[in-house]
Amino acid sequence: xASLLFRTFSPAGASARLSIFIFHRVLPAADPLLPFEPSxxxxxxxxxxxxxxxxxxxxxxxxxxxxxxxxxTAAAAITFDDGYADNFEVAWPILAHYGIxxxxxxxxxxxxxxxxxxxxVIEAFRKVPEGELNLHQFDxxxxxxxxxxxxIRGYEAVLGKLKYxxxxxxAEVAREISRQATxxxxxxxxxxxxxxxxxxxxxxxxxxxxxxxxxxEGLTDEQALAEIAAGxxxxxxxxxxxxxxxxxxxxxxxxxxxxxxxxxxxxxxxVGAVSTEPRFANVKADPFQLxxxxxxxxxxxxxxxxxxxxLWNSGG
Ligand SMILES: [Zn+2]
Numbered sequence: 197x198a199s200l201l202f203r204t205f206s207p208a209g210a211s212a213r214l215s216i217f218i219f220h221r222v223l224p225a226a227d228p229l230l231p232f233e234p235s236x237x238x239x240x241x242x243x244x245x246x247x248x249x250x251x252x253x254x255x256x257x258x259x260x261x262x263x264x265x266x267x268x269t270a271a272a273a274i275t276f277d278d279g280y281a282d283n284f285e286v287a288w289p290i291l292a293h294y295g296i297x298x299x300x301x302x303x304x305x306x307x308x309x310x311x312x313x314x315x316x317v318i319e320a321f322r323k324v325p326e327g328e329l330n331l332h333q334f335d336x337x338x339x340x341x342x343x344x345x346x347x348i349r350g351y352e353a354v355l356g357k358l359k360y361x362x363x364x365x366x367a368e369v370a371r372e373i374s375r376q377a378t379x380x381x382x383x384x385x386x387x388x389x390x391x392x393x394x395x396x397x398x399x400x401x402x403x404x405x406x407x408x409x410x411x412x413e414g415l416t417d418e419q420a421l422a423e424i425a426a427g428x429x430x431x432x433x434x435x436x437x438x439x440x441x442x443x444x445x446x447x448x449x450x451x452x453x454x455x456x457x458x459x460x461x462x463x464x465x466x467v468g469a470v471s472t473e474p475r476f477a478n479v480k481a482d483p484f485q486l487x488x489x490x491x492x493x494x495x496x497x498x499x500x501x502x503x504x505x506x507l508w509n510s511g512g
Contacts, residue, residue, distance in 0.1 A: 199248060199249050201504060202249045202250065202269075202270040202503070202504070202507070203269040203270050205270075205504060205507040205508060206269060206270040206271065206476075206507050207269055208267060208268050208269045208271075209265055209267065210265040210479055211478070211479070212262065212265070212267035212269075212271055212478070212479065213271070213476040213507055214258055214262050214267060214271045214272065214273065214476060214477040214478070214481075214486070215250065215270075215272040215273075215476050215489075215503065215506060215507065216255065216272065216273045216275060216470060216476075216477065216486060216487065216488040216489070217246070217272065217273070217274050217275065217488065217489065217490070217491055218275055218276075218472065218488045218489065218490045219234070219239075219274070219275070219276045219277075219287070219490075219491075220233065220276065220278055220280065221233045221234075221280045221282050221283070222234055222239040222282050222283065222286045222287040222290075223236065223282060223286070224282065224285070224286050228344045229318065229322050229344060229347060229348060230318070231348070232492055236286050238494075239286070239290055241496050242491060242496075242499060243274075243290050243291060243296055245496050245499060245500060246272060247294040247295070247296050249270060249500070249503070250270045250272035251269065251271055251272065252272045252273065252274060252296045252297055252298075253267075253268075253271060253272070253273055253297060254273065254297045254298075254299055254401040255273040255275060255299040255401060255403065255468060255470065255486075256299070256401060256440050256441050256467060256468055258271060259441070259467060259468030259483050259486060260467065260468075262477060262478075262479060262483070262486075263479070263483055265479055273297075273298075274291070274296060274297070274298040274299070275298065275299045275300075275301065275403075275443065275470060275488060276298060276299070277301045277405060277443055278301070278303050278306075278312060278386070278405065278409070279300065279302035279303055279304075279306060279307060279386050279387045279392070279405070280385060280386060280387065281384060281385060281386055281387045281391060283300055283387065283395070284387055284392075284394065284395045285391075288395060288398065288400065291400075292398065297399070297400075298400055298401070299400070299401040299402070299403050299441060300395060300401070300403065301403040301404065301405035301441075301442070301470075302402060302403070302404065302405055302427070302431055303405045303406060303407065303408065303409040303427065303445070304404075304405075304406075304407050304426070304427050304430035304431060305407045305408040305409070306386040306409075307387055307388060307389050307392065307434075308386075308388050308389055309382040309383065309384070309386070309388075310382070310383075310386050311374075311381075311382070311383050311385055311386065312385075312386075312409060313358065313366050313367050313369075313370035313371075313409075314355050314359075314370070315383075315385055316370035316371055316373065316379065317351050317354050317355055317370050317374065318351050318355075319374055319379045320351075320373045320374040320376070320377035320379055321339075321347045321348075321350050321351040321354075321377075322347065323377045323378065323379055324341060324377045325341075326341055326342050327340075327342075328340055329341055329350065331354065331373065334369045334372070334373070336353075336357055336358065336369075336373075337353065337354070337357075339353070339354075354373075358370065359411070359446070360411065360414070362414060363408065363409075363410035363411065363414060363415070367408070389434050392431075392434055392435070393434065393435065396435050401441070402431055402435060402439065403431075403439060403440075403441035403442055403443060404424070404427040404428040404431050404439050404441070404442045404443075404466075405427060405442070405443045405445060406423040406424055406426070406427040406445055407423050407426040407427045408423065409445045411445060411446055411452050412444065412445065412452065412453040412454075412457045413452055413453055413457075417456060417460075420456070420457055420460065421460050424442065424457070424460055424461060424464060428442070428465075428466070438465070439466075440465075440467045440468065441466060441467065441468050441469065441470070442461050442466045442469040442470075443469065443470045444470070444472075447471045447472030447473075448472055448473070449471050449473055449485060452472075453471075458482070458485060461484055462484055467483070468484065468486060469483075469484045469485060470485075470486045470487075470488050471485050471486065471487055472487075472488055472489075472490075473485075473487040473488070474487065474488070474489040474490075474506070475487040475489070475506070476506055476507055489506055
């Protein structure tokens with residue numbers, strides 16, 4: 197039933213519609229502090245549903261075939277941002293089980309024991325004792341923590357503000373908050389270089405996502421170019437092959453990156469790039485700004501309906 201609907205809404209060829217899914221983490225067990233990240237069970241049924249209803253391609257092939265007008269019916273790509281170790285340990289075995297390709301965008305500064313600024317903050321809010329967490333010294337307010345919900349509200353408020361701090365300052369503030377909460381500086385959250393090589397060897401597509409994951413719009417052009425180039429070169433030196441796809445950090449067009457960065461990405465030799473604008477892509481889409489959306493529904497029925505709504509609603 198669903199398959200026919202998906203084929204109808206998303207035909208092959210010149211009028212094809214490409215759905216690109218964004219994931220970040222797949223948790224080995226549900227984590228109350230991370231209610232929007234799928235657990236292994238949740239991810240399993242999502243991939244099963246995607247595999248039954250879509251023809252999934254690696255992103256570079258999907259981008260190429262979109263432009264050529266040769267996509268199959270119900271075309272989709274699955275992407276993961278940032279380079280979390282659970283992508284290799286938890287998500288990949290499920291994708292492999294269903295025979296589904298996926299593309300992984302790696303922020304290279306955090307490989308081998310690093311931690312992104314957002315995770316520094318989340319782990320601090322996990323660890324601090326109940327009571328008041330005063331972050332006025334960083335201009336990040338004061339937070340009353342007494343249960344999981346208040347910890348989530350607290351870190352979401354801090355992340356929302358900190359996201360647009362100057363990016364070196366952002367990392368320093370996040371590290372200082374987590375240091376005060378006695379979160380160790382190094383962790384196992386992100387992939388190692390060895391895991392990245394194994395993921396590629398197993399058949400995954402690997403893309404670039406800058407070196408330190410800055411909001412490109414907040415950088416000078418020289419800094420932005422250096423960040424994009426460094427991320428590409430580092431993945432290429434780890435894997436010994438050319439990297440052809442890129443994901444803009446945070447990815448909102450016009451706010452997080454602009455046409456200047458899109459030109460840099462093309463000049464650096466990428467063949468495709470993805471934003472986080474929540475639409476499907478059609479043949480007129482810019483291959484260097486392909487839209488994507490995050491599937492966050494809690495039940496298979498709602499998820500299927502959302503995928504169809506995406507295809508129905510957001511033409512253009
Ligand atoms: Zn990212």
